[in-house]
Amino acid sequence: MTRQPAFHQVENAPSGSRRERVRQATSREIKEIARRHLTAHGASGVSLRAIAREMGMTAPGLYRYFASLNDLLEALQAELFAELGAAVDAAEAAQPEPDTDGRLLAALRAVRAWGLANRPEFALLFGPAGTPPASSPEESPAAEAGQRFASTFVALFDRLIAEGRFTVPDEPEASPALCAQLDAFASLTGFSGDRASAGAVRVLLSCWVRFYGIVCMEVFQHLGFVSDDMEALFEAELRDLAAGLGVAYRPPEAG
Numbered sequence: 001m002t003r004q005p006a007f008h009q010v011e012n013a014p015s016g017s018r019r020e021r022v023r024q025a026t027s028r029e030i031k032e033i034a035r036r037h038l039t040a041h042g043a044s045g046v047s048l049r050a051i052a053r054e055m056g057m058t059a060p061g062l063y064r065y066f067a068s069l070n071d072l073l074e075a076l077q078a079e080l081f082a083e084l085g086a087a088v089d090a091a092e093a094a095q096p097e098p099d100t101d102g103r104l105l106a107a108l109r110a111v112r113a114w115g116l117a118n119r120p121e122f123a124l125l126f127g128p129a130g131t132p133p134a135s136s137p138e139e140s141p142a143a144e145a146g147q148r149f150a151s152t153f154v155a156l157f158d159r160l161i162a163e164g165r166f167t168v169p170d171e172p173e174a175s176p177a178l179c180a181q182l183d184a185f186a187s188l189t190g191f192s193g194d195r196a197s198a199g200a201v202r203v204l205l206s207c208w209v210r211f212y213g214i215v216c217m218e219v220f221q222h223l224g225f226v227s228d229d230m231e232a233l234f235e236a237e238l239r240d241l242a243a244g245l246g247v248a249y250r251p252p253e254a255g
Contacts, residue, residue: 023065026065027065027066027075029055030051030055030062030065030066030072031072031075031076031079033051033054033055034046034051034072034073034076035076035121037050037051038076038120038121038124039120039121042120042123043073043120043123043124046069046072046073047069048062048063048066048069048072073124074140074141074142075141075142076124077124077125077141077142077145077146078141078142078144078145079145080118080121080124080125081125081142081145081146081148081149082145082148082149083114084111084114084125084149085145085148085149085152087110087113087114088107088110088111088114088149088152089152090110091106091107091109091110092104092106092107092110092152092156094106100156100159100160100163100165100247101242101247101248101249101250102250103156104153104156104160104242104245104247105238105242105247105249105250107152107153107156108153108211108238109238109252111211111215112215112218112219112234115215115218115219116218116219119219119220122219123219123220125146126212126216127216127220143188146188147188147189147190150188150189150190151189151190153189153208154189154190154191154204157191157200157204157207157245158191158193158195158196160245160246160247161195161200162195164246165245165246165247166203166244166245166246168195168197168199168200168203169199169202169203170199171197171198171199174198174202179198181205182198182201182202182205185201185204185205186201189204191204203245207241207244207245210237210241211237211238211241214230214233214234214237215234217230218230218234235251235252
């Protein structure tokens with residue numbers, strides 16, 4: 001069966017027409033309600049039937065805007081990635097442009113701050129509640145938005161290599177399975193170019209796993225038995241992670 005597109009265009013509706021503006025407004029309202037339900041009940045609590053009931057529509061009527069619940073959640077993921085990316089970009093831009101160290105630290109802290117302030121949304125993006133991928137990455141607006149989010153960190157990592165902050169390991173002797181995983185990670189994050197060697201990709205992936213792990217443990221409250229506030233542990237891990245990349249650590253109060 002041919003996969004229907006996430007958004008069905010209204011035939012013969014010129015861009016900017018009243019009909020199209022109404023359609024866009026309805027799509028926005030659907031996603032706003034879906035996010036409220038996500039926040040209140042988690043991804044499993046989002047349903048087209050409940051959204052339609054709140055909007056005074058029939059469930060089949062929503063299919064004019066989203067072909068399935070999965071398409072709606074993918075569209076919501078794309079918007080959340082954009083929101084997270086905007087928070088990261090704002091934090092990075094608040095630091096002087098030449099200050100690679102400050103920009104990286106600010107960007108990483110912004111991810112943690114957004115995750116703690118938006119736990120259900122973070123789970124939809126990065127947790128097991130995330131939606132299944134589309135039939136190919138090119139068809140997924142969420143995958144494209146995720147790559148735009150990753151591009152900030154890829155660019156900063158590339159700058160570190162260009163500045164000679166750390167020694168990029170030689171091409172690792174890796175199994176075919178690991179090589180495939182490194183290639184997939186580089187492709188999904190958009191890490192390419194002369195400096196995107198297998199060794200560099202391996203370092204970037206290891207850094208992401210370490211950072212992602214500590215943030216997830218806190219956002220999903222897997223370390224609640226230790227403390228409700230894991231900032232001290234996060235900063236200790238961030239210090240070690242920064243040291244391995246040749247980045248001069250500065251505590252948050254130092255900007």
